[in-house]
Amino acid sequence: MLRWVLLAVVFSALAGLFYLSPEFKEIAAGVGIFLFGMLFLEQGFHAFTGGALEHVLRHSTDRMWKSIAFGVVTTTLMQSSSLVSVIAISFLSAGMLDLVAGIGIIYGANVGTTTGAWLIAGFGMKVDIAAYAMPMLAFGVILEFQDSRSLKGLGRILAGMGFLFLGIHFMKSGFDSFRAIFDLSALAMTGYGGVLLFTLVGMVATVVMQSSHATLVLIITALGSGQLTYENALALAIGANVGTTITAIIGALGANVAGRQLAAAHLLFNLLTGALAILLIYQLVDGIEILSRWLDISPDDATLKLALFHTLFNLMGVALMGPLTTPLVRGLRLMFPAPARVGSAPRHLNASVAGMPATLTEGVRQEVLHLYDHTADLLLQGLSLPNTVLTTDQDLVGSGELEEELNSVDLEAEYERRIKPLYSEIVAFISRHQGGVTPERFQRLFELRVASREMVQVVKDIKHMRKNISAYHRDGAPVVRQEYRRLRAHVAEQLRDVDRLRRETSDGREALPLLALDANRATVEEWDVRFNENLDRLIRDGLIDPDSATSLMNDSTYATHLCRRLVDVAETLFVAHGAEQHRAQVRMKLDDADWAEVRQRAVQRSS
């Protein structure tokens, strides 16, 4: 209700002002068109967040300077530090970035956003910018009608730039006319009181418009037409720099702890930079005079000097905060501690991750990996083997670990506590967010859902096997106990192989994981045949009673299904999808005819 009342009040006030002043109407229309352009620009860049951006992001954020450069370049291109910050928060939430890299991007975005002021002050104020806007809008709209996603995106970017330019033109012309009627500079304030007041005004204006860029355009156009004093314009720019963090804060509300840590870093950086700029404003002004002479900026070109000031105080912030990043990260982790990793609460499924197609699939993959960790742990508990077996290279059949007393794990209770809730969350999250994604991403989400289901089945398989493992380990004949030990060793070794593949793929030692999994498949199938042949021999020779033999047969079937599922899960989770090399591996993966050839050669070798 309050929202509607507020909206009505704002609309009435604006309508009144529009009626009283056509110049104000022109300025407001300029702001509106400018913000509309920003919106178009954001949507246009979103069209490219399905591949290229993630690829660049992953490869250009492994060092602090690279992260900063990435922030500068992307913000310069997109002309929106807020969009870059929100993207960084989403990527961090999805586990595709670490906090240090995210902070580097934020530093860079703060410097990159100052290029907007240079563009407007150096170009927008000196030429008839509307003349450039028209062809951009025309070309942009034509591209918008194309089928290709990339062309559509390009069209949106062009149209967005066109609207930005048109908005600047309207604001400039509005302020020029406004000057003849009312002199806003009469409201100017000097001294620190003025600096603080105008900083606050800049902050509020940016929070309302959710774009420091729009505020800066207003400041520059007002300054260019003499409606603002230079000193007050500097204070407004400081305020705009602080106010811009609001978008990141809103974006972080739906993010996980990592996303919130980054939003807090953004706020801290901008607050500190702002405070420093206020404290040193007069020294900075002196510095700008010297630099302006050096850069050949005319002494009466206040707009370019404002752009220089904007860049200078953000660079000062980076120089100050850059070396303090490590303590900053420590402080943020203390302020926003990661939730204790017990139980199975999801870690990556949140609104921030769902905001972009790339972070959606990667976030879900990370969560399914989380489910895999629980599954692997429960599987080892079901086999009554310690986690250390995953990192050794020993032959488990002969090891003493299989002889030891079995643990007393309650697999049913553990399944209800750790697997089922997480699986349900993953399924619900995918179902909620799969609409509207590209067919490729839809397929990827489907595969991840299937992998989750397979892991649930793995836990159910081990639950079934565990009954006989416990019974025969206690009371079975020596030969039956020995067969159950072989069965347990086989399952643990398959898990170990899959787990090793995960490590080797992530650290780059295994370049072809998809093809490597063919060997795992072969092992699983061969073991099944060998185990059952041995079982036949034991029955034939009367070394095993039929009752125990059928139990072993059933459990070997569970074991084989379980191991096949593990290989399928590995294929979905550990193999990088989508790249050309992945498609080449898919083509070279062995099919039925190839398997027949492998088997035939094995027979030839054994005979």
Place this chain on the structure above:
Amino acid sequence: MGWKKAVAWLERLFDRSASRRAREVDALREVLKLLKRKERRLREDLAGESRDKRRRSLRKKLEIIRVQRRKGVRLCRDLRRR
């Protein structure tokens, strides 16, 4: 650049499916190169391995790589012929 190479380059430039096929061949060749490297590493491991079970597993991996490589070469040849 030789005449043949220039023609192939122009073909790739103007024919979308030819350029896609060329990308596929490049990717297959890259995978074949990596497989060859892996095969060499596994042969070294096999030479230094004395445990029976591990030797069997390495031999099986080598056998599978052999079939995969043959398949890759065949796919490359087919794509080039098209």
